[in-house]
Amino acid sequence: MSYRFSQRTGWDVRESGFAAAIREARAAGRRLIDLTVSNSTVCGFEYDADAILRPLADAKALVYDPDPRGMRSARGAVAGYYADHEANVDPASIVLTTSTSEGYGYLFRLLCDAGDEVLVGQPSYPLFDFLADLEDVRLKSYPLFYDHGWWIDFAGLEKRIGSRTKAIVVVNPNNPTGHATGAGERERLEEICVRHGLALIVDEVFLDYPLEEGARLTSFSGGSHPVLTFVLSGMSKIAGLPQMKVGWVVGMGPEVVRREAMERLEVIADTFLSMNAPVQGALAGWLAGRRAIQEQILRRVRGNLRVALESGVEVLKAEAGWSAILRLPQRSGEKDAATRLLEEAGVVVHPGSFYGIGEAGRVVVSLLGGEVDFRAGMTEIERVMRVPR
């Protein structure tokens, strides 16, 4: 029997040639060096199991007392996180979600009718396409360009704003480029949003991971907010706890519009009431303990970045995050760099195209994996790319 499913779910879910090649290599018993690992729970970090799990058994969670925005005490803890970033966030402006991804879903529903557009920087994180499809939102990319560091192409961005555009997404710092939005860029983004009546959505999941020792990144939650602004973050990256499924949206902006946005968001959240009681009860403690895991992750990603920089392979400048982009030699007619690395060295990296990087020879490596594998992988990449062909 044939059935007509929604067009929005008509994705091409066939395995890519690259994914098939990885699967076949593994099936043939080949040992691969995987430089794409981004799951912090399997990278050898020491989690305080008792501190993380004990609060989940608190008997208070036996009572069902839902608040659409999330438990007040949990929202207070999130406001405390922003106070540590020199931002004064009112807990009433926070809506808890089960992930940043769910936060995007809520915002797309809040801001967009079917067919409306949201602008997203490119290169960027590939999940956006699916999140937008599910809400019948059209994503349009605006260019980020590399010139001794990453920059927003503001002329390119403005050219893409049309009558259906509702919001601009900024990932600060961006994944995978590691570009942190500077104060001047923030001012220009806000000025553009004011002029075109757009909202600003700022994803700050990697805010606590500057790659330079001693550096600190600035959150959009601080300062003044001339436009409707939503800051998204969550425990996946902040505390290395993706399995706990906690994220949030913070709403800011001119008072009248901010209040209306929060009232509408509350109705969206009330429709799902997706947060469970045990994790909300545990959230304050997890946030308080975040630095123990952040310090381990920072040591790992900074150490692996140093290895990459010393490897002889060209690494694009990145300010923050858990990944690095390599610029590898690529001649025309040659197989793409990621395929060559897999075939010739058993090293798995993400092709740049996975993140919407158009230029040939760019691959993305995760800096999160163990040091021994990372060093071995970079040595192999340097070897394969050095061999004259």
Ligand SMILES: Cc1ncc(COP(=O)(O)O)c(C=O)c1O
């Ligand atoms: C930029 C960015 N935003 C959001 C997410 C997803 O976070 P969550 O687990 O909270 O949905 C990721 C995951 O890698 C990400 O890279």
